[in-house]
Amino acid sequence: MITTVTLNPAIDRTLYLDHFRPGEVNRVSSIIETIGGKGINVSRTLHSLGIPTRATGFIGSRNQYRVDELFHESGIDVDFATIDATTRTNTKVVDLHNRSTTDLNEPGMKVEEDQILEWIAGFDESVDSSEYVVLSGSLPVGCPSDTYRKIQNRFKGRTRFVLDADLQALCEGIDGGPYLIKPNLNELREAFDVTLADEHEIIAFSRKLIQTYGITVVLVSMGEDGGLLIMKERAYRADALKVELKSTAGAGDAMLAGCLYGLAMDLPLNDVLRVAVICGSLACSIQRGETFTRDDILAHWDEVQPTLVG
Secondary structure, X not given: OEEEEEOOOEEEEEXXXXXXXXXXXXXXXXXXXXXXXXXXXXXXXXHHOOOOEEEEEEEEOOOHHHHHHHHHHHOOEEEEEEEOOOOEEEEEEEEOOOOEEEEEOOXXXXXXXXHHHHHHHOOHHHHHOOOEEEEEOOOOEOOOOOHHHHHHHHOOOOOEEEEEOOHHHHHHHHXXXXXXXXXXXXXXXXXXXXOOOOHHHHHHHHHHHHHHHOOOEEEEEXXXXXXXXXXXXXXXXXXXXXXXXXXXXXXXXXXXXXXXXXXXXXXXHHHHHXXXXXXXXXXXXXXXXXXXXXXXXXXXXXXXXXXXXX
């Protein structure tokens, strides 16, 4: 079982336009609504690949009916605490002509600290039944910035924690000693105020994090340039698939899900990165709400060739 934690989920409303023109009237060609948030996205991909997964966190009671509908459509197992609030809506504008996505993300509901502490106290069963617990995405209003660290410290040694956050949540969450972190390159640069001009600098800096915080795996997503899988003694690089871009939304989450799939299946490390990069690339080639399967991964297996780079 892989449990994903999404403390600040969202209804993802994706608008597809042939050509997005800021400041002008735009005609939307199609609209898709899904339930999202980074952890939920990871669970959706894991579910489509046949890996047992459960998503948890908070949802708001004021639009719970619609959220429950979207959870039902996703097919994933969920166990969310309900609070008196409205689950936010994030709007993504996909420009099909320019192959770009513009995100308009709402801040989300306010969660009181006592609600966080109550939720953490009831998290024992999920931790003990999970090989990995994924802590990902932004924190809701009112949630202390060190929440991811507190969760790891409370359950240290009982599961493997995976951290996918940015800025302050990453900087404080990493202090909990996660097993794996998955920043994208920009998040890594911004969170730690480093330049990282090439892959050698990325590898060297990632190994400093490994040494300092006791991390085992650093997975760095790099968009069209693919990704890096870095450990203390080995590092692999793989280029992304060439696909027809539909949307980049959720690509990093699919990449993390592919990595966890590879680890759960005990694949060699180079193949763990291969699956991660294929999943991230395939996510860019489908519309929101669509999924891909293990057969789709196998169909592109030979198109991604990870290489040992350090």
